[in-house]
Amino acid sequence: MGRFGKLETDVHIKASASKFHEILHKRTHRISNVSTDKVHGVDLLEGEWGEVGSIICWRYFHDGKARVTKERIEAVDKQNNSITFTVIEGDLTEKYKSFKFNIQCIPKEKGSVIHWVLEYEKLHDEIPDSHSMLQFCVEMSKDIDAHLMEGSEEPYHNDISGQKCEALSINKSKKRHVWHCLIFLGLNQNTMGRFGKLETDVHIRASASKLHEIYHERTHHISNVSTDKVHGVDLLEGKWGEVGSIICWRYFQDGKARIAKEKIEAVDKENNLITFTVIEGDLMEKYKSFKFKMQFIPKEKGSVIHWVLEYEKLHDDIPDSHTMLQLCVDVAKDIDAHLMEGSEEP
Structure with a gap:
């Protein structure tokens, strides 16, 4: 009990769902120019940007430390503006046997909602649920939204690509527990973040x-x-x-x-x-x-x-x-x- 976790967050933003999805899907490597204090670089290691099966490497700052994660694009649904990344190597595998990021960008009458789902299996029961990673995703989403609302069609160009991640071994372990956490942030543009x-x-x-x-x-x-x-x-x-x-x-x-x-x-x-x-x-x-x-x-x-x-x-x-x-x-x-x-x- 306690090994399996699922955290979900709805983040209300002002930008359109299609523009936000395009950033995460095909222009992931430019996020480091928009959320500079959190994402230091996103590099393509195998395949092509936005293609299922391609492998990318995120260099980011989380919980007071520079970190790396190597992820595979698991699934893309352009019609529903959804994308899934599966972690295959990196810092997260030091605590988790498996870790997935599922993101769906949902159009609304005003702006859109970014629905984040983090699904993971911990290596042991003492590892806490990944609330800080959930918060990281929320804050990065807000940085992207702020950029998109500046009127720019796309984040500034990022010339850095192809830098490789160091592979880290994945430990094995068994046991089950499911935790579901959903955060609802913001009811309108004037009170965004007030309601939880x-x-x-x-x-x-x-x-x-x-x-x-x-x-x-x-x-x-x-x-x-x-x-x-x-x-x-x-x-x-x-x-x-x-x-x-x-x-x-x-x-x-x-x-x-x-x-x-x-x-x-x-x-x-x-x-x-x-x-x-x-x-x-x-x-x-x-x-x-x-x-x-x-x-x-x-x-x-x-x-x-x-x-x-x-x-x-x-x-x-x-x-x-x-x-x-x-x-x-x-x-x-x-x-x-x-x-x-x-x-x-x-």
Whole structure:
């Protein structure tokens, strides 16, 4: 569990889908002239630019270090503006047995949406999900968009090509887990980046009904199960599990003890759904609004917790709440471990 990962991001941009797709498809080597601080060069090693089966080498700067990745163009769909790159050598293979980048450029009434999908298998469970690479893709997309909106027909010419990558060996390993994360950035040109939506599917062993019961009616017991992350959950108004009731979470996040006062917004017992809306606390220092939505979905073996975090930032410079998403996942795993011990309740 934890080896297989899938991260997805929708980035709303102002440029057209066809122009953006053309850059990634046939003029990939010119991205280094547009996103200079992130991409240092893209070189053709085999084949022709934009052809399926061709091999290219990306020289880029990621997580404070200059890196290299050798990729094959796996698939191209010109009609749907989509392209897939598969990593075959380079720095990413030091942590991942396989890694794919799927990009689709989707036309909209105003601008377009770049849908990024990162699919990978880690070499071992301790390797974190590749959120920083996802963010890298988002930022590079914004650089390309900014260039295209300057009115230039194409990025400046790049004379460097054909430099070879050093091959790195690929280690082998087995085990499974799927994590789905979707980020929705921007609702219109004036508020681009303010609105966020993160989604995660966490596969666990406990039943959906037991997990829903914990989050719905026995929320105050979570601090006895996830002691290092949740220091207490207190009822302030109403009754445990009732819509409209207000509870206070005392938790530890990003190296600091924090508080969130939340209202139970909605409960659907039949579908194991619950929604919490933040009304006061530390999150309000960065967000105008913040909601937690959970659905507990039964599976043949265990269940899936589908987390959705929806928020509006106070300003564009506030990062998306990946650390809160990770906290939700870690707490869910703690509850799952407890339930699988055979105890009836926390």
